[in-house]
Amino acid sequence: MSERQITFEVLRYNPETDDKPWVQTYAVPCQEEWVVLDAINYIKDHLDTSLSYRWSCHMAVCGSCGMMVNGEPTLSCKAFLRDYKGNTIRVEPLTHFPIERDLVVVLDDFMEKLTSVKPYIIPKKEKPVEEGEYKQTPRQLKNYKQYTMCINCMLCYAACPQYGLNDEFIGPAALALTHRYNLDSRDGGRSQRQEVVAQHEGVWECSFVGACSEVCPKDVDPAGAIQQMKIASTVDWYLEHLMPWRGK
Amino acid sequence: MAKSNKPIVWGLFAAGGTISAFVAPVMILITGLLVPLGVFGEDAMSYERMTAFLSHWIVKIGLLGIVILTLWHAAHRLRITAHDFGIRNDSTIAMGVYGFAGLFSVIALFAVLAI
Amino acid sequence: MSRKPYVREVPKATWYMRNGRYLRYMAREVTCIFLALYMAGLTIGLVRLMQGPDKWETYLAGVSSTPAVIFHLIAFGFACYHAKSWFDVTPKAMRIPQGNDFVPGRIIVGTHYGIWGGVSLVALVLMGVL
Structure with missing residues (x-):
């Protein structure tokens, strides 16, 4: 298992304190076989517990982890890191929907x-x-x-x-x-x-x-x-x- | 909640899109490029040949079908495209593009029948 | 806890600059401008034909001019792009049952391209022969 350092640019929005969204960056030591959702879970577990996002099944069945990954609507559990060149990945909440908080949109x-x-x-x-x-x-x-x-x-x-x-x-x-x-x-x-x-x-x-x-x-x-x-x-x-x- | 009347023009849009996809490229190639460049000879589209060609009623109907349906196809697509370019005055746009298509349809009909 | 959803506005006139997929769509949509101009020009030609040999000669001289040839060259490109973009999506609108499945999309697309090629070839051959 090889490790790969990737910088995640994550759009953050806290309705209680923010007037508009802003970008926070996290340096994540990733495993080569991870998906984007694994990296976000790593951020939540090890770097920043305040990050909000939806996920459940981790296998493209529940439909809850949709996000914009490098500007493309993607299930983050299906977005394999090996398919992304470069050392930066940008993650934003699904576009066209209002942002409830961080990566969570209004359904x-x-x-x-x-x-x-x-x-x-x-x-x-x-x-x-x-x-x-x-x-x-x-x-x-x-x-x-x-x-x-x-x-x-x-x-x-x-x-x-x-x-x-x-x-x-x-x-x-x-x-x-x-x-x-x-x-x-x-x-x-x-x-x-x-x-x-x-x-x-x-x-x-x-x-x-x-x-x-x-x-x-x-x-x-x-x-x-x-x-x-x-x-x-x-x-x-x-x-x-x-x-x-x-x-x- | 009323059902839309879009199907009237959408039917023409779809028919015109299909027919123009099949014939427009070769029509432009022949009448706009090869004939003016003299590939088919000097009198490829001479007055006599064209009037003889257009004297067949099948040719008349075919050509009118192509011209009119393509005009309506283009008009409807342009209406949607205007919206896509951020122009929000849909009723004015619709009048303009459908008016253009209607006007040229009538002119084409008149001219073809008179030839 | 109070809600305060944040709405990201979509730029009304420049949204299609966001990615290549939208730009290809807009290229497909503007093909209609060239189809309309060509058909309008052709209609004017029909009027000239109706008006007699002299007017028709003027029209022929007009379409032989350099600007007209350049326009038709561009229009030809857009017309081909229209045809390609139209035929490539035909299986989406058209599902033809075959046994317990559907006729594969590539056969439907291929048939359209085949007819397109056939029609074009026949027109060119007729032009050359007649």
Whole structure:
């Protein structure tokens, strides 16, 4: 195990004493196989107990340790130090979100958007347990499975310039999850979700930058989901307005 | 919460983006570079050849489709791009870009039908 | 404990300078300006054609001028970039079922490039032959 000295520039913000964030540097003796989160844990354990940040699983499943590492939205538990050249790494809280304290951001806006799209199965018709399970073929599962991988880490929101410019935008992860339930053969809630999706602030605020899909640690591809929903919403619109006799 | 009317122009944007991706590069190459540089000879786009070419109704419809859809594609993309460049007066921008696309669509239609 | 969240403002007109990914996006977006100018120019050409042989000759002389050729050279570059950026993301918008999976993205992209090449080649050959 070889040791490597790395300087971490960490954005600090204490709402009780600071008017604005500032940068504190820490010299951390790192092991070569560490991830950025290991180094931050080292700072917390050995150098500065006052540093605040979120983390839990250390294996890219819980989605809580998202940070800007050298300006890129990253899960700090997945950011291997060997992939970073140079002796300085800058760590900041996820951009586009207000800073609560140090590396901790305010989640309220994302949580509100996530609930607004009803990310759960709304059955076409409730059926009693005696009638058995809702069956699904492998093909039907494949249709939406990719979008179930979302861990709500919000890296896509930090990457999305349109969310940064207009925080009314529902945003990548919430829309990808909308798509996930719309595509589920057991679900009948699409028309309810369309009320949110087909607004200006829904899919139409997206300009297909594609950054969300590039930073996603779970290959969910929110950008693809949103484009597919734009096409579906456009078909809806033309059917509704050009063939009104078809009904809604 | 009202549903957006964006689909009207977005449909044109997507159609125009696709068609122009396929044909715009070669159209520019031929009409803007190779013919003016004389690669296809002096009378490659002579008056007689062009009017004969444009007398086919399939050519008329095809060319109009390409020109009009591409204009609307560009208009819609420019509207979004104006926002990206920090211009926040969206309704004025929208009127300007869609007005431009509409005006040239009508001119193209008129000219092609009259040839 | 009182909350006092700190909001970092995004610069409204210069945000895309932050990284290369955003700059590539903006380059893709401005391709539309060149497509629009070319199509507008072409429309003017159609009007000239409608007005008769004399006006058409003036138009041809116009597009043969050096500034026009330089414009078309730049427009050609942007049009190609538009085509590339458009075709490269087609699998995201278009998912084609195949068995229990989807047609691989590279096949969808490849098909688009193939059609693009075919259409361009046919146009060039027709120009040369006719």
